[in-house]
Amino acid sequence: MSIAWVMVAMGVSVCTGWGLLRALWPxxxxxxxxxxxxxxxxxxxxxxxxxGAAHYCxxxxxxxxxxxxYRLMDCLVIPAAAWWAGRMARSGSWVPPxxxxxxxxxxxxxxxxxxxxxxxxxxxGIAAVCISAAQAWREPLGAWDGWAIWNLKARFLYRGGPHWxxxxxxxxWFSHPDYPLLLPASxxxxxxxxxxxxxxxxxxxxxxxxxxxxxxxxxVLAWLRGVEQACFGTLLLVSSKVFLYxxxxxxxxxxxxxxxxxxxxxxxxxxxxxxxxxxxxxxxxVLAGCGAMVxxxxxxxxxxxxxxxIMRRDxxxxxxxxxxxxxxxxxxxxxxxxxxxxxxYLVADQSSFQAVVQKLVDxxxxxxxxxxxxxxxxxxxxxRPLAACPLAIPLPNHPGMVLxxxxxxxxxxxxxxDRLAVAAAAVTLLLTVGTYYVVLLIMPYDLATLVESWPRxxxxxxxxxxxxxFLMTRGxxxxxxxxxxxxxxxx
Amino acid sequence: xxxxxKVRAGERLRAAGRAVVQVAIVLWAVLAVRVYLDRxxxxxxxAAGPWHQAGKDRFSQAARVYLPLRDRLxxxxxxxxxxxxxxxxxxxxxxxxxxxxLAPTLVVRWExxxxxxAAFDNxxxxxxxxxxxxxxxxxxFGSGLAILDREAK
Numbered sequence: 234m235s236i237a238w239v240m241v242a243m244g245v246s247v248c249t250g251w252g253l254l255r256a257l258w259p260x261x262x263x264x265x266x267x268x269x270x271x272x273x274x275x276x277x278x279x280x281x282x283x284x285g286a287a288h289y290c291x292x293x294x295x296x297x298x299x300x301x302x303y304r305l306m307d308c309l310v311i312p313a314a315a316w317w318a319g320r321m322a323r324s325g326s327w328v329p330p331x332x333x334x335x336x337x338x339x340x341x342x343x344x345x346x347x348x349x350x351x352x353x354x355x356x357x358g359i360a361a362v363c364i365s366a367a368q369a370w371r372e373p374l375g376a377w378d379g380w381a382i383w384n385l386k387a388r389f390l391y392r393g394g395p396h397w398x399x400x401x402x403x404x405x406w407f408s409h410p411d412y413p414l415l416l417p418a419s420x421x422x423x424x425x426x427x428x429x430x431x432x433x434x435x436x437x438x439x440x441x442x443x444x445x446x447x448x449x450x451x452x453v454l455a456w457l458r459g460v461e462q463a464c465f466g467t468l469l470l471v472s473s474k475v476f477l478y479x480x481x482x483x484x485x486x487x488x489x490x491x492x493x494x495x496x497x498x499x500x501x502x503x504x505x506x507x508x509x510x511x512x513x514x515x516x517x518x519v520l521a522g523c524g525a526m527v528x529x530x531x532x533x534x535x536x537x538x539x540x541x542x543i544m545r546r547d548x549x550x551x552x553x554x555x556x557x558x559x560x561x562x563x564x565x566x567x568x569x570x571x572x573x574x575x576x577x578y579l580v581a582d583q584s585s586f587q588a589v590v591q592k593l594v595d596x597x598x599x600x601x602x603x604x605x606x607x608x609x610x611x612x613x614x615x616x617r618p619l620a621a622c623p624l625a626i627p628l629p630n631h632p633g634m635v636l637x638x639x640x641x642x643x644x645x646x647x648x649x650x651d652r653l654a655v656a657a658a659a660v661t662l663l664l665t666v667g668t669y670y671v672v673l674l675i676m677p678y679d680l681a682t683l684v685e686s687w688p689r690x691x692x693x694x695x696x697x698x699x700x701x702x703f704l705m706t707r708g709x710x711x712x713x714x715x716x717x718x719x720x721x722x723x724x
Numbered sequence: 725x726x727x728x729x730k731v732r733a734g735e736r737l738r739a740a741g742r743a744v745v746q747v748a749i750v751l752w753a754v755l756a757v758r759v760y761l762d763r764x765x766x767x768x769x770x771a772a773g774p775w776h777q778a779g780k781d782r783f784s785q786a787a788r789v790y791l792p793l794r795d796r797l798x799x800x801x802x803x804x805x806x807x808x809x810x811x812x813x814x815x816x817x818x819x820x821x822x823x824x825x826l827a828p829t830l831v832v833r834w835e836x837x838x839x840x841x842a843a844f845d846n847x848x849x850x851x852x853x854x855x856x857x858x859x860x861x862x863x864x865f866g867s868g869l870a871i872l873d874r875e876a877k
Binding site: 350360363364366370372373374377381388393400404407408465468469471473633639640 | 738742746753770781784801817820821830833
């Protein structure tokens, strides 16, 4: 086994993902790869990644002694099946995305400005990926959760042989035996192709996930809102300290944010499609399901996404497709949780139902969490340029959030064709935050320590929040003359 | 006329606001990335070489200690773990790190295990622990780290 095998494994993953995406993404000559390529490529990589990891887990459980069969299936049968499914799928046609250049041709000055902005975004994006890589390099085993949970599980999967199920032992409760295995399995899969263990695979996986999230956000904003908006959205994402730190920390939070973003993009794409809407809902479900295979919080996201779609009458008829998309991943999760993993500590460590109710109505717990939420997002800290400086400048804890809110305030309301998808996505994000809030509230551990994890939880929705707020408004930089709504207002 | 004037004034105000936010986003992104680049020093990190040389973080240092134990414990299903000294956080980290490094061997509480890993700050603490308990030294790795066997009663 060697590097060549690893390249093959990654290549077949991309082929598998691309095949699946072809099956679920409507085809049209004008909007095939050219316009939506930056959306489809990261999504295909993510899908292939998830399928490879899921198959690795299936192999470990169902036929662990037949490694040759695993490789045959992984490198040949599954990609071929996905490719065949992609070829067989019916194509749909698209409502063209609102092409800004078609509405108002750019002046040479504006073109130069957009070019400079793209260059700047590219430079900042590359620097951000380098920062994440440096973070991964500096802590090669990952941050605490990286080595104590995710890489630990990967080692059990890779080294464990028949004893890999030891990872579910209650004796090592600190590694959260009930956590899903997509990230560890994808690392163990590459180690098995490599033939030995190293720290480079989890490091590269973490950095690649970070890059994919940035690329996906840029791609979707460029596709739905234009390149200029894409640049501002991506700059907001990559300048976030939490995103960069956890990008290199080898934890599952950034991959989860990728799948949530993907699920919302598929919903938005469904709004643009005249045919193939059901397939796009299924794709949204598949991506949300992949999120559930990354972290338990992904299960919450599946539920709230479904609830958000059921709430809207226009989306309700496709909710079944959403469920069908989620079904394969959720079935795997059900098998893991019922046959292998024990009860979640969230349930197991609760002393009684009364204790839960008591926590829910305890005002001091509400105050602690609400304060942590507010402090992280719109709080300020005093910054002194020099230690001896008597005057401190108040700087925001999370400048990205402040700027995003300002973007929302200054943008013009212009949801337009994306109205339903944006509404569903916004409800999903709100319900996700609400659920996280309640979970923190009833956690059977010290709340003061738990609320420190709020920035990490918020990271799950951060790229999606940028997308939704940019889709809710006409965002930054667009001339108002190009907007029919503002023209009618002016008359 | 007044309404039209108000709408235009509103448009201008929003346009000005958007321009300010645009500039702020660009400035913030450049500044943030510049600060994080300074803090992380990617080029220096990468130039320092592979992880086992470059990993100077506390996790890598804690992990390196357990690498020699991996071969010795191959095939053992579970071992006990005992450590002392340092803060509670540091002791927790040692235990979890031992588990992470020695998987798939389960590294669990030491009281009921036949084979125990002792990870103390120094050999003095290790000797003290052995005096107090029914253990025989199987292998000593220096700096308070050893594999112990529980003596039969």
